[in-house]
Amino acid sequence: WLAQEFIKLFRLQPNFKARDFRRQIKYSIGCTISMKAAYRAMSRALEIISGSDDDQYNYMWRYCDQLRLSNPGSTVILKLQDDGPNKRFQRFYCCFSAIKHGFKVGCRPLFGIDGCFLKGKYEGQIVAAVGMDANNNIYPIAYGLVERENQETWEWFLDLLKSDLDLEGTHVRNCVCISDRQKGLVPAVQHILPAIQVRHCCRHIYANIKGAGHKSMELKQLFWKAAQCSREEDFNTVMEKIKNQYPAAHSYLKKIDSTTWTRAFFSENSRCDILLNNICESFNHMIGECRDMPILCLLGYLQIVLTVRIQQNNEKSAKWNSRLCPRIMRLLVKLSDEGNKGTCIPSDETQFTWVGSNEQHLVDLRRRDCSCRRWALTGIPCKHACACINYIEANIENFVEEWYTVAVYRLCYSKVLSAVIL
Secondary structure, three states, X not given: OHHHHOHHHHHHOXXXXXXXXXXXXXXXXXXXXXXXXXXXHHHHHXXXXXXXXXXXXXXXXXXXXXXXHHOOOOEEEEEEEEEOXXXXXXXXXXXXXXXXXXXXXXXXXXXXXXXXXXXXXXXXXXXXXXXXXXXXXXXXXXXEEEOOOOHHXXXXXXXXXXXXXXXXXXHHHHOEEEEOOOOOHHHHHHHHOOOOEEEEOHHHHHHHHHHXXXXXXXXXXXHHHHHHXXXXXXXXXXXXXXXXXXXXXXXXXXXXXXXXXXHHHOOOOOOOOOOOOHHHHHHHHHOXXXXXXXXXXXXXXXXXXXXXXXXXXXXXXXXXXXOEOHHHHHHHHXXXXXXXXXXXXXXXXXXXXXXXXXXXXXXXXXXXXXXXXXXXXXXXXXXXXXXXXXXXXXXXXXXXXXXXXXXXXXXXXXXXXXXXXX
């Protein structure tokens, strides 16, 4: 009876929370129900509206066809598993043509990959690849549904992603893939994308160190200092301290390729120095409300989220008047304030020595380089360079690479997604 009575509410708000539903019932009819009863009524209402979990799987072929028709050039794959005379759903993959185009023309060559559990009637995982746009916000590239996370399912997903992003030949050597080292993921990346630059999330590396019993606050600080070092000599100094004070932790870190977790050995091609896989964690948070939905509701929700996001970012960027995106502008202000605490000593019109309280660096504005390497790693002037640019009263914006401009941001979101109606 409750499902029928409040069905209009769930048509308008399919993501209505159980606790809010209980409050709505008490307000509307003066009745208090348990959380269990609220969940049962909500499930029944959604089943009436969208069909049961089982029914929705029967419409997957039709849904995939509609996606391809409404968004030409998109990669939509439905993989079925033979089960005697019948075929059962096994996996799904989607990469919209508008998003493929946006990544290729407007994103730096970097993406993160991660998975999270489904919470509905049937078990499974949502896996996704997420990049970064010109404003350093997340840029979801592709997503899929798989039965579990293992090497086989990751290879299947990465093989499709490889084709969509043209990760072949010399191009892939400039691309970075960051992950949390999930089960089966590392060998899958090595097999499908052997030439790609691999990074591992430092938060998960430290969690493993801590899980092995190394819980010292001093070790934590030394680890993060080592990860944040952008010069090899600084990294070696910190690692020597770890070796002397925490030999077991040092042995563990030495087993991990240094190029995957410390800025000191990061390539400068990707123009990104992130140490965490926050881009994927942000995506997982963004889709959290749909993880317990039936499959078509889940996929429809994901498409709506991406469609609305593209439209909102288009409208937002139309109001930006500066050359650079807002987050980059705010970062430059912060870096300038930090850099101005030091002293700039000019050697000529473009070369300087920046001297701080306990460090000094050489800055070459013509080559757009600083001895700290942060400028080369990100494409954004470091605090030392910002101070030197301010010294000659030049415009800092002109020293930032095109990757961070409003024009490139608009290219990311220049194409729209079309709605699908079943």
